[in-house]
Amino acid sequence: MFKRINPTFLLFIIFILYLIFTPFFSQAQFNFRGKLSINPNTSLTYNLCSNGIKDKYEENIDCGGNCMPCCQTKAFSLSKKFIKIDCKTTVSIQPKVDRPTLIPSSSITTSQYQCPEGKIRIQNNDGSYTCHTNTKTNQDLCKSCESGQAPDGYYCWDINGQKDVSHCASAYQAIHIVCSDNGNVSATELDCDDGFKCLGGFCRYDADEINNNSALPPGVTITYSNEPLDTSLPPVGDTDTAETTDTNSTTSPNPPEENEGCTDPDGDSTTEQTSVIGINPYTDELITLTDKCTTVQTVQEAICLTNEYIGAKIINCANDQHCENGHCIDEPPTQLPCEDPDESSTSTRTASHGLNPYTGFAERQTDYCENTETVIEAICSPEGNLSRVSIDCAADQHCNSGRCIDGPVPVIPCTDPDGASISTKTIARGSTQIGGMQTTRSDYCRDSNTVNEAICNADGFLKHISINCNDNEFCENGQCIEIQIELSCNCSEYNGVVIDSQCREHPNLCDGNTAIEYECSPRGEFQIKNKNRCPTSCHAGFCN
Incomplete structure (x- = not known):
């Protein structure tokens, strides 16, 4: 009834189909609209352009240029929206050079080093890091914070072993991370004054204005850089000082x-x-x-x-x-004058400026409330350096906006405009559970995958909680945004299949008894190459 198919012919057809479709499915998965589909099992194999710099969204990986992959062939080019993908899970790379494993045995001086498993990294007052077994008490862990006085990169570890670090919510808003008496981490938001910007969680002289000396007190000039240390190149081996490298090359x-x-x-x-x-x-x-x-x-x-x-x-x-x-x-450093406008008065909120002995930078630090009862007052130390001191308000006063004012703490209902939604960024208002301080909290990104969401808890207090974005989202500007991946193509030909500029595949086909063959024009446009009317019949784009 049916004509027997020649086995050799059948193997030939299978081989042809293999040659046609293998180039497309070996590197990526396509849906019916020609878009690149990413799922947890997808591993892109594009070559990467490492650049020796820690770009945005990079964590322990050098993807190069915001994780933008270089294409292996001329057929594919990924749009810039690809930077939203987590390099660690969707891209596999082979480093161009071998890099040493930087694991210290005791004390270390660069943030590129990682502690061995089972130990935590605590930064010391001199800027070095020491690995400790995670058996320290709550108070010991909190001491590393120095009540918000610590320089760049200092950690606070709470009673659950979670860490946070002073950082900048924006170019002009600092988030000071401090430890409370019970071992919890607390965040205080500070707005930088005119002429200053946030660096490392502190309001400092704007680097551009330092060059012009316009932000300094009368008669004061600075001849050294206040740029943070660069860490783009590998450090040298054994030395007694911190090591780093320069990206401004x-x-x-x-x-x-x-x-x-x-x-x-x-x-x-x-x-x-x-x-x-x-x-x-x-x-x-x-x-x-x-x-x-x-x-x-x-x-x-x-x-x-x-x-x-x-x-x-x-x-x-x-x-x-x-x-x-x-x-x-060969001249001793000129002592930068330290000025405290309110002379440690708790009744006013001012900004003191001078030399931070921990960082060696000229800084301007503002008085702020540690809680409703205590002011963290920026002062000039007896040595003439910038420092801080904790001062309790009087019994009939409370702390508000960095100063002690008369009267009890007002009761302000906690409000969260977005209802703990991670898809929008809002500002919540209310009082903190620790100290009852009246303040505001903004949603912000803890990292590329996590939102620190400002909420009102069940007891009506203001706090931050960490919420992970969904698998198809990334965190940007305090909210989770859906990852959009677009694949654009140049017109290309592979084994009889033509891909057009919208990434649609066009193999040879039959229109009735006519075999149609496609090609790319000299201008890179998809077009019909030949139309051949078959003498007998057409099959899979070829005349029989």
Whole structure:
């Protein structure tokens, strides 16, 4: 009844189908509309452009350019919306160079190091990090915060072992993380004054205004940089000081085809400012790093890591020297005057400015309320440096907006406009459970996957809770946003199948008894190449 199919012919047909469809399903999955479908089992295999810099959304990975993949073929190009995807789960990369595992044994001085499993990392007052077994008491853990006085990167660990860090909610709003007496983490929002911006959770002189000396008190000038330490290149081995590298480097417009090696004119000397030329070990590009001051008494010295690769390390100037224009000079550092406008008065809220001895930076710190009973007063220490002190308000007073005012704490109902929704960013108002302080809390992103949502809890108090975004979302500007992935294509041909600019596939086909063959035009447009009327019949785009 049916004609028997030749097995050899059947194998030939299967082989042809394999050649046609394999290139499309080996790298990505497509839905019927030609869009790239991402699911937990999808692993993109595009090459990545590492750039040696920690870009947005990167965590322990160097994807390059905001996690934008480089395409393996000319057929596909991903839109910039791809940066919303978590690199760790959807992209597999092969690093261009081997990088050392930076695990310390005791005390460490750079945030690139990670503690061994079972230990936590606590930052010390000198800026170094120490690994501790997680058996410290609540008060011990909170001491690392120094009541909000700590410099950049200080952690607070609460009674559940959760950590938080002082940070910036925006360019002009600081979030101070402090520890309460019961071991919980508490956040205080501070608005920076005119002429200052938030860096590392503190309001500091605007870097641009520092260069113009317009934000400083009369008669005060600053000749050193207040930029945070860069950590884009790997640190050097054993030294007694913190090590880091510079991202503000100049890339050679025409890198040589052959590696010219690394040259360091001053050989790690801090007596003069020089520039070092070498290969960035993360990008294999020829770059130039220049010595610069990171604080009033520290130099970020550009060095050669090897005969080829470039790096940098932090070197302390001698006690009778200070750093100026990228090198140590034989003059003691000029004491930056410290000014406290209200002279430690708790009845006014002012901003004191001076030198923070922990960071070496000129800073402006504002009085704020630790709770309804206590003011954290920014003062000038007996040594003439910027400091803080905790002062209790009088019995018939309460703390409000960084000052003690008469009367009991007013009762303000807690309001949360978005009802704990993670899809919108709002500001909740009310009082905190610890201390009863009247304040506001904004929704903000803890990381690319988590919202710290300001809510009113069951008892009517204001607090932040961490909520993870859905699998198809990422956190941006205090809200979870749906990931949008678009795939655009250049017109390309693969084994008889043409892909048009909208990523639609066009294999050869039959229109009745006519075989139709497609191609890409010289202008990259999809078009019909041939129409052949078959003498007998047409099958799968070919005449029989």
